[in-house]
Amino acid sequence: MLEEYKKKRDFSKTPEPSENKSQKLGQGLIYSIQEHHASHLHYDLRLEENGVLKSWAITKIPMNKQGIKRLAVQTEDHPLSYYNFEGEIPEGEYGAGTVHMWDLGTYILKEKKENLIKIEIKGKMLYGTFILVKLRSDPKNWLFFKS
Numbered sequence: 001m002l003e004e005y006k007k008k009r010d011f012s013k014t015p016e017p018s019e020n021k022s023q024k025l026g027q028g029l030i031y032s033i034q035e036h037h038a039s040h041l042h043y044d045l046r047l048e049e050n051g052v053l054k055s056w057a058i059t060k061i062p063m064n065k066q067g068i069k070r071l072a073v074q075t076e077d078h079p080l081s082y083y084n085f086e087g088e089i090p091e092g093e094y095g096a097g098t099v100h101m102w103d104l105g106t107y108i109l110k111e112k113k114e115n116l117i118k119i120e121i122k123g124k125m126l127y128g129t130f131i132l133v134k135l136r137s138d139p140k141n142w143l144f145f146k147s
């Protein structure tokens with residue numbers, strides 16, 4: 001599950017974690033969002049599932065408000081230890097730029113279908129029921145919004 005993650009990175013150059021260490025944040029599964037100042041500023045949503053972090057790059061700042069939908073582009077699975085990574089990915093490396101925490105907490109899975117994930121987020125910036133819906137146009141493209 002992490003092959004794509006590892007293939008994209010040179011761990012002698014990037015400070016990002018190379019190992020998948022198990023992490024526990026109390027009750028519930030890991031939820032976090034990292035603000036990533038790469039070529040385009042985006043917000044990386046991480047959700048723990050089966051020992052990895054499922055990941056989406058949200059193209060605009062997420063809102064804790066109903067009715068505001070954000071495009072969330074699914075990216076490669078990340079190791080669990082990535083959930084609180086902060087730092088500088090060097091120039092020339094994949095995802096070059098600064099990463100810092102935007103939100104951190106846990107989530108509970110409410111419903112999962114092929115095209116829909118319903119979760120209850122317990123973070124500081126985001127809390128309540130959120131939905132990810134896969135778009136038909138491109139399987140990597142999802143919409144993320146508060147329900």
Ligand code: MN
Nearest residue numbers: 036044057095
């Ligand atoms: Mn990113």
